[in-house]
Amino acid sequence: MSEDKGLDNEVLLEKVREIEAAKRDDKIIDKENTAYILGEKSGLSAPLTDGEAGKIMSRRSRRSFLIGGAAAVAGYFGYRWLRQPDNFYIFERMFRFNENVSQTFFESSDLAPEFPRELAGARVNGLIGMGEDFSADSWRLQVTGLSNPQQFSLDEIKSLPRTEMTTELKCIEGWSIICNWTGVRFSDFAAQFFPVLRDGGTPNLQRLPENLTQYVSLVTPDQGYYVGWDMQSILHPQTLLAYEMNGEPLKPEHGAPLRLVSATKYGIKQLKRIGSIEFTNVRPADYWAEQGYDWYSGH
């Protein structure tokens, strides 16, 4: 009986082998089969006995599970290591890498869409750096890093070329709002007042921004809120020193008397109530970057 079964198995094995061979020669075709339609290959081994199959599989399994398990453990501890507070600089480096990629593709001719004026709204969010002890009347914009340190009154700024735009302000929290802004383009302001240059040479407006310092720092009068900008973004034509919002003089909660607005970065970078501006080659401190946010935070 058992001999018979053994013989049967032998015969069966032989038959299956024949069929496999025939299959390989494309003799058996199931036209309904999706594998056939695209000419998909299947990778079947030669027929094996239970014992053989078990032996091969357990050898392969042991190997694969060991490697897979080791990889999983390494991944887990690698992640835990990465997330240690001391290693946050790795994430900051990635922010910096992303910034470089972004700047490589940044074109000042790329413009954010503008919207019909009627769609403009307002939303108050964040009053950091807007201490009570402030008088708009005695306010002067302090600018350092120009050929000479200078002060500007609001009227002096208003006398510069006037630009209006209706753009979408994007908050890093994920919401956005369309606002209408009027002010002077930061690039117009910079062109007018010849900031100091990287190499100290004579200013050449045709060579902006390559010839300028790398960064601009903006700080509130109480120094409670401060942001750093790369020159490329702040000279974008949709970055304004704004003194009007939705056709009215800027309200205190929106950053009166003068604030930065831009289509190039999140709201956290668009400083309200600017007290001082500095052109610098040192990457400026940034309030939210110190809280773990992306220093660049650019669109």
Next chain:
Amino acid sequence: MTKQLEKKHSLAVRWLHWISFPLLALMIWSGLLIYWANAIYGFKIFGYELFHFFPTWFYDILGIPLRLAEGISLHFFFMWFFALNGVIYVLYLIFSGEWRAILPVPGSFKRAALVSLHDLHILKKLPPQGKYNDAQRIAYTGVILLGAGSIITGLAIYKPLQLSWLTWILGGYEWARWEHFWVMILFVLFFVVHVIQVLLAGWNNFRSMITGFEVVKTDAVATETMVEEGAKV
């Protein structure tokens, strides 16, 4: 009884598959940390919200609130690895020819419906299939499209100025964010169905995604049929 070993998954596919799992998990997790800061989506019918993404208990259990900065740092770190893994996978499918096993073919949608009926124990017989059945073809192609969709919608909200044309195509910044969110939900649904199916398919199938091989039974009945069919040719 004879058995055959079927080579199901190449080394590349296995690594790419398993690497994609923690990366997708991290992208979804960090995405939730970010979404929390402006959690405005929900199912609405006639202005009535049936379900809000997400209920307070959901955030509290997972400890999500007030971690926006952390979410951003994780999301914009792992996005590179997630995208790279996906691109390598797609290139692999193209150059290895394995796209043949995954792309839907004419009649796939009809047969996928039959497969679903079979899985629900309504139909007894499975339609003919290759390495994957037609429901799998649609699901696996779909998840590749989700990967592409996550990158495209993600880029549109990451760089709405530099890629303003892309943001515009997707219906603007707010719509692109909404689409990015729904790509995530679809990823989660895929994951749930995928895990259930793997559990139902059993150990031999699961093991094949680790070892590469599945043990196929060539039982007597099947052999007989094959012998007969073989005889016909």
